[in-house]
Amino acid sequence: MHGLMERDAASQGDMANAVTRALVVRAQNGDAQAFGELIADHYDLIHRTAWKWCGNRTDAEDIAQDVCVKLGQAIAQFDGRSAFSSWVYRITLNAVRDLQRSTVRRARHSDAYAEVAPEKQAAEQEEAATSGQLWQAVRRLPDKQRDAVLLVYAEDLSHAAAAEIMGIKEATVSFHVHEARKTLRGLL
Amino acid sequence: MSDDKHDPFESLKGAAAPDPRAEARQRALAAGMAAFEASQKKTVAPPQGNLWGQRLTSIIASLKGKKIMDMRLPLGTAAIVLLVLPLGYQLYTTTSMTPADVAVRQQPAPEPVPVEAAAEERQELTVASDAVAAAPPVVAPEPQPVEMDSALADAEMASEIAPQRGVVAPVPMATMAPAGKMAESAAMPGPTATEPSGDQFTSFDEQRLKAVADEPVSTFSIDVDTASYAYVRRQLEDGFVPEPDAVRIEELINYFPYGYAPADSAEVPFKPTIGVFPTPWNPRTQLLQIGIKGYVPPAGEDRPSNLVFLIDTSGSMDEADKLPLLKRAFGLLVDQLSANDTVSIVVYAGSAGVVLEPTVATEKAKILGALDNLAAGGSTAGAAGIELAYRLAEQAKVDGGTNRVILATDGDFNVGIDDPDALEDFIKAKRESGTTLSVLGFGRGNLDDATMQALAQNGNGNASYISSFREAQKVLVEEMGGTLDMIAKDVKIQIEFNPAVVSEYRLIGYETRALNREDFNNDAVDAGDIGAGHTVTALYEITPAGSGAELIEPLRYGQVTEAPAAGGEIAFLRMRYKLPDSDVSQLIEQPVTPDVVYGDIAEASEDMRFAAAVAAFGQKLKGSNYGSAMGWDDVAALARSGRGADESGHRAEFIQLVEAASLLKPDTDACDASVSGEVCE
Numbered sequence: 001m002h003g004l005m006e007r008d009a010a011s012q013g014d015m016a017n018a019v020t021r022a023l024v025v026r027a028q029n030g031d032a033q034a035f036g037e038l039i040a041d042h043y044d045l046i047h048r049t050a051w052k053w054c055g056n057r058t059d060a061e062d063i064a065q066d067v068c069v070k071l072g073q074a075i076a077q078f079d080g081r082s083a084f085s086s087w088v089y090r091i092t093l094n095a096v097r098d099l100q101r102s103t104v105r106r107a108r109h110s111d112a113y114a115e116v117a118p119e120k121q122a123a124e125q126e127e128a129a130t131s132g133q134l135w136q137a138v139r140r141l142p143d144k145q146r147d148a149v150l151l152v153y154a155e156d157l158s159h160a161a162a163a164e165i166m167g168i169k170e171a172t173v174s175f176h177v178h179e180a181r182k183t184l185r186g187l188l
Numbered sequence: 189m190s191d192d193k194h195d196p197f198e199s200l201k202g203a204a205a206p207d208p209r210a211e212a213r214q215r216a217l218a219a220g221m222a223a224f225e226a227s228q229k230k231t232v233a234p235p236q237g238n239l240w241g242q243r244l245t246s247i248i249a250s251l252k253g254k255k256i257m258d259m260r261l262p263l264g265t266a267a268i269v270l271l272v273l274p275l276g277y278q279l280y281t282t283t284s285m286t287p288a289d290v291a292v293r294q295q296p297a298p299e300p301v302p303v304e305a306a307a308e309e310r311q312e313l314t315v316a317s318d319a320v321a322a323a324p325p326v327v328a329p330e331p332q333p334v335e336m337d338s339a340l341a342d343a344e345m346a347s348e349i350a351p352q353r354g355v356v357a358p359v360p361m362a363t364m365a366p367a368g369k370m371a372e373s374a375a376m377p378g379p380t381a382t383e384p385s386g387d388q389f390t391s392f393d394e395q396r397l398k399a400v401a402d403e404p405v406s407t408f409s410i411d412v413d414t415a416s417y418a419y420v421r422r423q424l425e426d427g428f429v430p431e432p433d434a435v436r437i438e439e440l441i442n443y444f445p446y447g448y449a450p451a452d453s454a455e456v457p458f459k460p461t462i463g464v465f466p467t468p469w470n471p472r473t474q475l476l477q478i479g480i481k482g483y484v485p486p487a488g489e490d491r492p493s494n495l496v497f498l499i500d501t502s503g504s505m506d507e508a509d510k511l512p513l514l515k516r517a518f519g520l521l522v523d524q525l526s527a528n529d530t531v532s533i534v535v536y537a538g539s540a541g542v543v544l545e546p547t548v549a550t551e552k553a554k555i556l557g558a559l560d561n562l563a564a565g566g567s568t569a570g571a572a573g574i575e576l577a578y579r580l581a582e583q584a585k586v587d588g589g590t591n592r593v594i595l596a597t598d599g600d601f602n603v604g605i606d607d608p609d610a611l612e613d614f615i616k617a618k619r620e621s622g623t624t625l626s627v628l629g630f631g632r633g634n635l636d637d638a639t640m641q642a643l644a645q646n647g648n649g650n651a652s653y654i655s656s657f658r659e660a661q662k663v664l665v666e667e668m669g670g671t672l673d674m675i676a677k678d679v680k681i682q683i684e685f686n687p688a689v690v691s692e693y694r695l696i697g698y699e700t701r702a703l704n705r706e707d708f709n710n711d712a713v714d715a716g717d718i719g720a721g722h723t724v725t726a727l728y729e730i731t732p733a734g735s736g737a738e739l740i741e742p743l744r745y746g747q748v749t750e751a752p753a754a755g756g757e758i759a760f761l762r763m764r765y766k767l768p769d770s771d772v773s774q775l776i777e778q779p780v781t782p783d784v785v786y787g788d789i790a791e792a793s794e795d796m797r798f799a800a801a802v803a804a805f806g807q808k809l810k811g812s813n814y815g816s817a818m819g820w821d822d823v824a825a826l827a828r829s830g831r832g833a834d835e836s837g838h839r840a841e842f843i844q845l846v847e848a849a850s851l852l853k854p855d856t857d858a859c860d861a862s863v864s865g866e867v868c869e
Contacts, residue, residue: 030228032221039220043213051205060205061212062503068220073227134199153200177197184196 020084027075035075038084039068045085046092052154053096053146055139063095070095082164089151089165097143141180144168148176387419387599387635389433390642392699394812399740400687400733406695407703409715410480410679410724414663415629415640415653417443420809421841422632422655424848430809434637437697437806438726444802444838446723446795448481457483457675458718460761460778464785465792467729468800468826469807469818472737476693476728476780477796478683478761482675482718492528492589493672494546495521498577499562500597502537506564509655510631514596515559517628517660522556524668525549528589532580533558536573537600546584574614581623590672591623592649598631601639608639615647616714624674628663629653641700648677648717666836673720676765678773680715681726682708683780684760691738692731694814696803708764711773718765725799729814730758756782790829798830798839805846809853820850 020041026034043064050063070091078087138149144166151162152173163170398406416439423430448461458480467473485491497518505511522531526549533544533555544558577593585591601611615625625647627640635653644651652663680703685693695702707713718724731737759780764773786792789800804823807815824846831839 027224032225032228035224036217036221039217043216044208047208047213047216048205052203057206057209058503058506061208061216064208064212065216065219065503068216069223072220072223072225075224076227134196135203138197138200149197150200153197154203156201181197 017083021080024075024078024080024084028078035072038075039071042071042085042088043068046088049089049092049155050096052150053093053139054099055135059099063092063099066095066099067092086161086165089155090167093147093165137184138180141183145176145180145183148173149180152177387434387632388638389431390638390700391433394810394814395695395697395699395702397692397694397739397814399692399742400685400690401742404687405682405684405705406693406728407680407682407705407708408695408698408726409701409703410681410718410726411438411698411701411716412442412718412722412724413439413641413644413651414443415637415651416440418653418655418659419629419635419637421845422653424845424852427848427852429849429852432810435806435810436700437803437810438701439697440806441697441725441727441799441802442723444723444798444842445721445836446479446481446725446799447832448479448723448795450481451483454483454485454675455767456774456776457765457767460763460776462761462778462780462784463792463796464730464758464780465789465796465800466787468789468822469804469815470729470737472735473729473731474785475796475800475803476683476730476759477725477799478681478728479723479725479795479799480679480718480763481724482720482722484721485673485675490526490528491673492530492586493525494530494581494584494586494589494591495525495672496532496534496546496577496581496584496593498573498593498595499533499535499543500537500595500600501535501562501564502598502600503564504600505537505598505630507631510598511562511564513654513657513660514628514630515562516657517654517664518559518596519556520660521664521668522549522552522559524665528586530584530586531555532577532584533562534573534577534580535562536576542576542580546580574611578618578623581618582621585622590674592672593618593623593625593647594628594649595625595643596628596630596654597640598629599636599639601636601643608642612642612646615643619646619648624648627651645714645716648674648714650717650719662836662838667719667721674717674768675720677717677768678711678713678715679718679724679763679765680708680713682762682764683728684762685730686757686759687733689733689756689758690730691733691735692740694729696727696729697806698726708762711766711771727799727803758782758785789826794830794832796830797826798832801827801830801846802842805842805849809849819855820846824850 020038023034023038023041027038046067047060047064050067051057051060054060054063067088071088074091078084138146140146141149147166148162151157151165152159155162157165159170159173163173166173413436416434416436419434420430420440423434449459451458461477461479461481463477464474465477467475499511499514501511505514525531529549530546531544531549532542532546535541535543543562544555547554549555574593574595577595581591581593601608619625625643626649627644627647629635629637629640629651630653637651637653640651640653652659654660654663682705683693701716703713703715716724731739757779761778761780763776765776766773786796789797801823804815804818804826806812808818808820808823824843827839827843827846831843834840
């Protein structure tokens with residue numbers, strides 16, 4: 001379908017990628033400043049992803065911070081074989097899954113955000129964009145299906161890229177998306 | 189990407205998540221940096237130390253070093269090594285400096301250009317390495333050229349570094365999938381690592397019935413915690429039956445104040461009040477109640493306190509019944525303090541650090557201001573909160589008073605020491621040096637009751653669960669003395685039953701507090717502590733010898749030892765305690781004589797009836813094998829008869845709770861048959 005993830009990502013901006021790679025190398029060599037730039041560059045991506053997956057601010061911020069910490073601890077283990085952003089995605093998705101293992105949290109928040117009340121402050125109304133019925137339904141899908149759907153559609157990545165992030169085969173991504181469609185048939 | 193027409197998933201596209209808040213972002217970045225620096229210290233620092241000690245040698249030697257290291261790799265990588273070495277050499281010569289340079293430029297950060305070159309080089313190598321699975325370890329050291337240091341390495345150093353690399357190497361070897369996992373597992377336990385599914389409780393088996401002939405002696409530690417009652421109440425009020433392990437009967441009973449005889453002096457800080465009366469759920473057995481009340485120092489005697497609040501400000505604390513409640517609760521506590529008390533505040537998780545240096549408690553505005561400024565947000569990350577808190581406690585240490593860290597959390601215990609055992613040891617060590625720890629639990633869904641209990645027990649403090657402002661008032665105002673002013677520590681109780689009078693016994697509750705018989709006289713064994721005015725109640729259900737209510741068959745071949753009658757004594761009570769500043773225990777002994785036996789429960793004191801009702805409630809609620817025969821109505825009636833003056837209203841509230849429980853867990857008809865009190869499964 002598409003080329004390698006790296007090529008795909010590279011098309012978004014070779015410059016940015018080169019800078020990221022350089023920062024990664026420097027950070028791996030212990031350059032704290034480089035690491036700082038690196039997470040500053042990626043914080044928005046992490047936060048946005050966490051938000052889309054969870055649909056509320058508290059969890060998104062918790063996850064984003066967790067991911068920053070994990071990056072700090074694990075950057076030396078990043079092997080450069082995939083794009084750095086894929087790696088970050090992967091860690092973020094793992095953090096989401098961990099957080100939501102606490103089923104109580106999951107139920108509480110997804111209910112709390114199911115409706116956006118009109119009296120919500122303007123700032124919070126942005127949340128409406130990711131709080132519709134469809135979003136709710138997608139967030140409640142089994143982890144793999146949810147990850148596949150959100151990566152492919154909400155994040156607009158190729159199946160190959162999603163496959164790399166999820167650590168599965170490309171065909172399996174398509175399968176999960178298909179399964180998700182089946183699961184949500186009543187709703188869609 | 190997708191060929192579907194009218195694909196509903198398409199509408200997921202383009203949705204914008206709200207922008208991150210600046211402070212959350214900043215906090216996250218700071219936490220990330222902290223973690224990064226911490227991990228750097230671990231991994232990078234040692235080789236660096238080596239480097240600086242042995243630098244300024246030939247660059248060729250460092251290449252030799254690389255070669256030696258590479259030779260340790262599997263033969264399969266040999267081909268790649270041959271490819272990599274020339275490339276690496278070229279890198280050194282193009283992007284790194286000559287030894288002459290090195291002498292001048294030790295510190296400056298690598299320039300971006302060479303780095304990029306290195307990165308790209310590395311990228312190529314990575315692609316090449318795809319051909320041979322084990323290649324990445326070869327690649328891994330490659331970024332080294334960017335770092336000046338590696339150019340300095342000599343053969344010796346390289347051979348030293350090799351084993352270290354060996355430790356790191358397997359990680360780059362991993363494919364993408366495990367790498368993610370590894371990042372995961374290498375990370376410190378996030379909120380989920382400790383609480384996969386909501387609140388956690390230590391599981392325990394109910395105390396079983398014991399035959400006096402087999403085990404005449406029963407030993408346990410007192411427990412003044414009340415967290416279980418507050419938790420159970422909250423669950424019932426919200427319409428849930430709490431899980432059995434959440435119901436610790438001794439904490440239910442000890443939640444209520446009882447009017448036991450006060451102690452006479454601080455030297456003998458309590459004296460036992462004993463009663464024996466018929467068991468409400470089994471007419472053929474009796475309850476033996478032992479109550480003690482901690483000595484209350486006369487008003488005017490104001491012992492200095494040095495309190496350090498260690499407050500969890502993780503994102504999950506951002507709920508009405510957590511941080512906001514905590515602020516108001518601590519406001520209450522601060523109001524109770526006087527000019528010779530100091531307060532400090534340390535936060536962990538969301539934000540980290542000292543919020544308030546030790547401050548005299550009369551500067552209320554300053555303290556309350558600091559409390560008000562606390563905000564929850566972010567995650568629980570590596571701030572060494574607990575060490576900071578103890579450092580402040582030592583800094584403001586008062587002699588002859590209370591030095592205490594009060595940890596307030598909703599269940600995130602990553603206060604800086606990850607390993608629970610290490611944390612307990614740390615707290616225990618600090619306890620020895622005079623700083624104790626109390627834990628206040630807040631909220632629900634994340635509560636880690638087991639850890640709360642363990643920490644408070646190790647810290648010689650108490651664990652309370654603050655479910656509401658009212659509860660905060662009880663713990664921090666009504667029982668402030670008990671909470672802060674310890675009058676005796678390591679209080680142990682041992683009962684020896686007289687086999688001539690009692691054939692079987694069962695301690696109600698205290699499952700998590702049981703001690704071995706030999707622990708009683710061993711002063712090294714830790715036990716519960718009692719604060720000023722605290723009341724502690726223990727109940728035994730005893731079966732009088734020859735009553736025919738025995739559940740345990742006597743041994744056919746057992747020796748029939750006629751115990752000395754000892755004047756009809758029922759049992760003999762021994763209590764050991766240590767005065768707060770002493771390490772040597774004192775002993776209180778008292779026989780349980782027939783004088784304290786009441787023939788009818790109506791004759792027993794109100795406190796006794798009430799405690800029995802609470803015990804019955806707890807047993808029913810947790811589905812105990814004992815006491816289920818008593819209906820909820822009877823429990824409520826018994827509690828009502830024992831309500832007494834009830835100035836605080838806690839007992840009236842309990843009666844309401846019994847009614848709530850009766851609706852949530854109705855009596856089953858099956859059990860009504862066994863009114864005789866036999867085991868009702």
